[in-house]
Amino acid sequence: MPKRVDHAERRTEIAEALVRVAGRRGLHAVGMRDVAAEAGVSLRLVQYYFETKEKLLLFGLERLAERFTERVSARVRAAGDDPGPRAMVEALLMAALPTDEESRTFHHLYTSYAVMAMHDQALAAQPFIKNPEAAEDAVTGLLRQAQEAALLEPGVDARLEAISLLAMSAGLGTSLLVGQRDQESAVAVLDHHLDRIFRARDGSAATRADGEPGTG
Amino acid sequence: MPKRVDHAERRTEIAEALVRVAGRRGLHAVGMRDVAAEAGVSLRLVQYYFETKEKLLLFGLERLAERFTERVSARVRAAGDDPGPRAMVEALLMAALPTDEESRTFHHLYTSYAVMAMHDQALAAQPFIKNPEAAEDAVTGLLRQAQEAALLEPGVDARLEAISLLAMSAGLGTSLLVGQRDQESAVAVLDHHLDRIFRARDGSAATRADGEPGTG
DNA sequence: ATCATTGTGGTACGTTCGTATCACGAAACC
DNA sequence: GGTTTCGTGATACGAACGTACCACAATGAT
Numbered sequence: 001m002p003k004r005v006d007h008a009e010r011r012t013e014i015a016e017a018l019v020r021v022a023g024r025r026g027l028h029a030v031g032m033r034d035v036a037a038e039a040g041v042s043l044r045l046v047q048y049y050f051e052t053k054e055k056l057l058l059f060g061l062e063r064l065a066e067r068f069t070e071r072v073s074a075r076v077r078a079a080g081d082d083p084g085p086r087a088m089v090e091a092l093l094m095a096a097l098p099t100d101e102e103s104r105t106f107h108h109l110y111t112s113y114a115v116m117a118m119h120d121q122a123l124a125a126q127p128f129i130k131n132p133e134a135a136e137d138a139v140t141g142l143l144r145q146a147q148e149a150a151l152l153e154p155g156v157d158a159r160l161e162a163i164s165l166l167a168m169s170a171g172l173g174t175s176l177l178v179g180q181r182d183q184e185s186a187v188a189v190l191d192h193h194l195d196r197i198f199r200a201r202d203g204s205a206a207t208r209a210d211g212e213p214g215t216g
Numbered sequence: 217m218p219k220r221v222d223h224a225e226r227r228t229e230i231a232e233a234l235v236r237v238a239g240r241r242g243l244h245a246v247g248m249r250d251v252a253a254e255a256g257v258s259l260r261l262v263q264y265y266f267e268t269k270e271k272l273l274l275f276g277l278e279r280l281a282e283r284f285t286e287r288v289s290a291r292v293r294a295a296g297d298d299p300g301p302r303a304m305v306e307a308l309l310m311a312a313l314p315t316d317e318e319s320r321t322f323h324h325l326y327t328s329y330a331v332m333a334m335h336d337q338a339l340a341a342q343p344f345i346k347n348p349e350a351a352e353d354a355v356t357g358l359l360r361q362a363q364e365a366a367l368l369e370p371g372v373d374a375r376l377e378a379i380s381l382l383a384m385s386a387g388l389g390t391s392l393l394v395g396q397r398d399q400e401s402a403v404a405v406l407d408h409h410l411d412r413i414f415r416a417r418d419g420s421a422a423t424r425a426d427g428e429p430g431t432g
Numbered sequence: 433a434t435c436a437t438t439g440t441g442g443t444a445c446g447t448t449c450g451t452a453t454c455a456c457g458a459a460a461c462c
Numbered sequence: 463g464g465t466t467t468c469g470t471g472a473t474a475c476g477a478a479c480g481t482a483c484c485a486c487a488a489t490g491a492t
Contacts (some may be wrong), residue, residue: 264469265448
């Protein structure tokens, strides 16, 4: 047989080709042939590694979620060594906002998959329950942590606020993507809500939630 | 010629057939033939009244938005004669949540259209800017009204809260639709946020935001 | 050295889709 | 009353799609 090939790796390559081309032209407009061309392989190969298109899409979704998870934790890590819960929550929420090409693609495709999951209910359900739940748990955990450090306003329900923030982030994300709102406004809204949950700082430096840039 | 026909009316009929069948099987899976069958007319007729599929989809979106607007104002009206701004805002937000068949279809299709609007940018842009902006203005107006009646907590930014509430409602709506969250939890989240914006009541009757039903 | 297996290419098949074409009956207009 | 125009039906067409099939070369096992 020809060079023994790592199936997992090849599948990942093809799945990422799917993500790229779908990000460009829309998931609904992507065919097996497009994925093959983008990955630089023949149509037959795509068939070989994923027997059916449905399996390709499903694997693509998983890969997308994976990449996004990596992205978010990278952003959170980049926020500093121990930047405090607020900065971490902020980093997490901002990473989810479609502000650059990667996150735009992510948000766009995730929404496409979400639409598919609305009738295939059973089929694509798993990744759609598990991943957002993980995000919710993460934010809830961070808020609880902040709560124990007395950084939050009293009487805050951590899980409820986590749900709210993530829902807001998702909603704002879609608004951004269809061009209804601009990035700064979305960030301002999120920051404002963080301001309401977190106790006001003594200093003034870090949040810049309502400080308009000068020249406007 | 055969019975002179009201084009506008016929177009509406067909567009609503589109909405029905798309709500059942997903917008991406709907073809001209499906719409024709659902409307009880021939394929040719669909072609006749909408020359191209793109125009059919566009008109369908407009019709969908129209119907939704009617639905929301009906719900708001049904909230009572002058139920106060909070009840009106609540009615508006709840009407937007996918809780019954009609609103589920609406939310599902609107999301589908949103995905399409993400690359056709120029094409489907108008309805996607105008309608949410109208909703935002409406909520903002209601909040301002409440503010003048001293019903809000001090220091509330009406527009910013309107944006937040609508974004949350949209995000929660999607979560509901993919089965990630249940209806009561979504309502609770929205109500909680209204509680934070509006001043606490003297009495106890009206809001029922955190009152769990007994037997659950 | 032989043979079974694996990765790969090419291509054909059946379906479905959006659109275009041809045809025709019925009403409105002069 | 003839003719033009409008609404409608049936069907054909070319493209694209997902999938299936066939062939073959390279390699591991025996």
